[in-house]
Amino acid sequence: xxxxxxxxxxxxxxSGRAPDAHRRRTRFHPVRPDHHxxxxxxxxxxxxxxxxxxSMRTHQCGELRPEHIGxxxxxxxxxxxxxxxxxxLAFIDVRDHTGVTQxxxxxxxxxxxxYVVRVTGTVAARPTENLNEKLATGGIELQDCTVDIxxxxxxxxxxxxxxxxxVAENTRLQYRFxxxxxxxxxxxxxxxxxxxxxxxxxMEDQGFVEVETPMLVPSTPExxxxxxxPSRQQPGSFYALxxxxxxxxxxLMVAGIDRxxxxxxxxxxxxxxxDRQYEFMQLDAEMSFVDQLDVHEAIGACVVAAAKAAGxxxxxxxxxxxxxxxxxxxxxxPDLRFGMELTELTDVFAATExxxxxxxxxxxGINAAGKADDYGRNKLDGMTDKAKKxxxxxxxxxxxxxxxxxxSPVAKFLGEAEQAALxxxxxAQPGDLLLIVADEWATTCEVLGTLRNDIxxxxxxxxxxxxxxxxxxxxxxxxxxVSGHPIPxxxxxxxxxxxxxxxxxxxPMNVRSQAYDLVLNGWELGSGSIRIHEHELQARIFTIxxxxxxxxxxxxxxxLNPFRYGAPPHGGFAFxxxxxxxxxxxxxxxxxxxxxxxxxxxxxxMTNAPTPVVQKxxxxxxxxxxxxxx
RNA sequence: GGUCCCGUGGUGAAGUGGAGUUCACGCCGGCCUGUCAAGCCGGAGGUCGCGGGUUCGAACCCCGUCGGGACCGCCA
Numbered sequence: 001x002x003x004x005x006x007x008x009x010x011x012x013x014x015s016g017r018a019p020d021a022h023r024r025r026t027r028f029h030p031v032r033p034d035h036h037x038x039x040x041x042x043x044x045x046x047x048x049x050x051x052x053x054x055s056m057r058t059h060q061c062g063e064l065r066p067e068h069i070g071x072x073x074x075x076x077x078x079x080x081x082x083x084x085x086x087x088x089l090a091f092i093d094v095r096d097h098t099g100v101t102q103x104x105x106x107x108x109x110x111x112x113x114x115y116v117v118r119v120t121g122t123v124a125a126r127p128t129e130n131l132n133e134k135l136a137t138g139g140i141e142l143q144d145c146t147v148d149i150x151x152x153x154x155x156x157x158x159x160x161x162x163x164x165x166x167v168a169e170n171t172r173l174q175y176r177f178x179x180x181x182x183x184x185x186x187x188x189x190x191x192x193x194x195x196x197x198x199x200x201x202x203m204e205d206q207g208f209v210e211v212e213t214p215m216l217v218p219s220t221p222e223x224x225x226x227x228x229x230p231s232r233q234q235p236g237s238f239y240a241l242x243x244x245x246x247x248x249x250x251x252l253m254v255a256g257i258d259r260x261x262x263x264x265x266x267x268x269x270x271x272x273x274x275d276r277q278y279e280f281m282q283l284d285a286e287m288s289f290v291d292q293l294d295v296h297e298a299i300g301a302c303v304v305a306a307a308k309a310a311g312x313x314x315x316x317x318x319x320x321x322x323x324x325x326x327x328x329x330x331x332x333x334p335d336l337r338f339g340m341e342l343t344e345l346t347d348v349f350a351a352t353e354x355x356x357x358x359x360x361x362x363x364x365g366i367n368a369a370g371k372a373d374d375y376g377r378n379k380l381d382g383m384t385d386k387a388k389k390x391x392x393x394x395x396x397x398x399x400x401x402x403x404x405x406x407x408s409p410v411a412k413f414l415g416e417a418e419q420a421a422l423x424x425x426x427x428a429q430p431g432d433l434l435l436i437v438a439d440e441w442a443t444t445c446e447v448l449g450t451l452r453n454d455i456x457x458x459x460x461x462x463x464x465x466x467x468x469x470x471x472x473x474x475x476x477x478x479x480x481x482v483s484g485h486p487i488p489x490x491x492x493x494x495x496x497x498x499x500x501x502x503x504x505x506x507x508p509m510n511v512r513s514q515a516y517d518l519v520l521n522g523w524e525l526g527s528g529s530i531r532i533h534e535h536e537l538q539a540r541i542f543t544i545x546x547x548x549x550x551x552x553x554x555x556x557x558x559x560l561n562p563f564r565y566g567a568p569p570h571g572g573f574a575f576x577x578x579x580x581x582x583x584x585x586x587x588x589x590x591x592x593x594x595x596x597x598x599x600x601x602x603x604x605x606m607t608n609a610p611t612p613v614v615q616k617x618x619x620x621x622x623x624x625x626x627x628x629x630x
Numbered sequence: 631g632g633u634c635c636c637g638u639g640g641u642g643a644a645g646u647g648g649a650g651u652u653c654a655c656g657c658c659g660g661c662c663u664g665u666c667a668a669g670c671c672g673g674a675g676g677u678c679g680c681g682g683g684u685u686c687g688a689a690c691c692c693c694g695u696c697g698g699g700a701c702c703g704c705c706a
Contacts, residue, residue: 089663130664155657158641166642170698223706270705491706
């Protein structure tokens, strides 16, 4: 740019208005190549043919093709880049969420990065030697352009491109309104919208009725920590924000809604993670007169619809029992994309003289095929530490040498026959790394399951997508050391497995429940259960849990009493939409598919929430803030 | 509540006791008529998160603190 541009800038600034005067002829233009990392997220399906022209534009920046050649069009958007070629020629790329188009302009047009512009010009074929195959609009450009500056812009803090993937996330969140201009965020948010839409359509096609439940609800201190909201009219009393619509949706079954759903915002005041935010969205559903197969079918259809909205066909959703999941994968949310299954070795070492193995309840191993060279002493020690932290007494590792012998500190304690049986059981080949744990069944499974994930789990954006139902969860997860009562694995309204009812009092730890999880590539998408609808069974469960009638009445009275008025058999499910979208988008972190997420410490770098409030607000609520702890 | 990692011009990085030094991008100015992450030349821009300590001397070592991230606990 030269003199002209400088002068125009000066004039525009002096007058303090958008420089309408900047109408310049240009020639034409293309779209910036949409960055799309290989094996990354799916593209949002083609948008419908809705009319997106407005009084200010005729087309969007990603839609012009050679078939439009000769038409006069008007585009609106942001200046993505400017390439100058002397006083008479410059190229500007105009961007909106659909893509970019190259406009050929007179270099006296003073537009800079992220200026908001309207460009009117004639669609023209690019010279054949100047086609840009990286751009969807790379066959054309706008020529004879008039450029209106609709707004000026300061230089953005980071580039509005895939290069900002390298920028500190905190900076991206602080300027989220710029970050979301990027193709990645546009794609993620639009994918999310498409999935939400598919979920609604699927649920409604299946006769589910959307009912909205309150955000201000009574506090029920079981389970996750709640956000509480002080009541102004009842000083000293508080609402809670819902962890889930659980109680309301069950009452809707009593109320004869029959099939309820809601895309519900849920809030939990627990520490944040890559897959957890304070507030998150769930597809929440409940059905009357069903068994768990009915629920699996309905929710499965909904998830399939969501996957198809992301351009995928998930195929059949398989089912395995919790026990099988633990036994084979050492996890209740197994990632089925890779093998390395847990192999039973208890019999192999039944008569061993190796003290660490002798008498162990369960001995299992995994074969990290070909990984022997990847795991040196440091990493192996680290894995051993991890195993011990998880409660195992130790971890045995063996490397298979080129000649087939086992290299390990403990090899000398294992007999030849044992070594041969071990190699056979694990199909060991030279270069393999074998890991063995001998302990209680649960510990053995969990430790090896964790190591299996650590060693073998592919990145989230690597397919295929493997959905599964994990069914027959145990009713109880352990026994309270103080009270001696069993600890429920799910909420206390979960229905026991009908075949195990007789064991409730005598052998509670072997009672299965009618609870189930939906798992995708190692992510727990959600869980549900058939509920208890009869008063007698509920009372029996409370007795087993050590909850007195009085206590039950006090804690859950508003929920239990309605069940006396004709509660139908019912069950339901809820799955986290954020997690589903993240996996389908190929994102490791749900913040990438949320427009305005919180950081790990629960803050929003853009709004600076949470903030102190003025004293008057506290006074009205009868709240006094204590000084910080020393 | 805990473990570990990270804070250096607008952005990303390099700098492990000796001058705010370096690189790329961006920004500002100049040149440039077919670029498309244009190119070439020049320039500006920093309280090395903050506070304290050690040292003749600290971006660098120590302590604290704030902010960010991963994980454990937690998430019926």
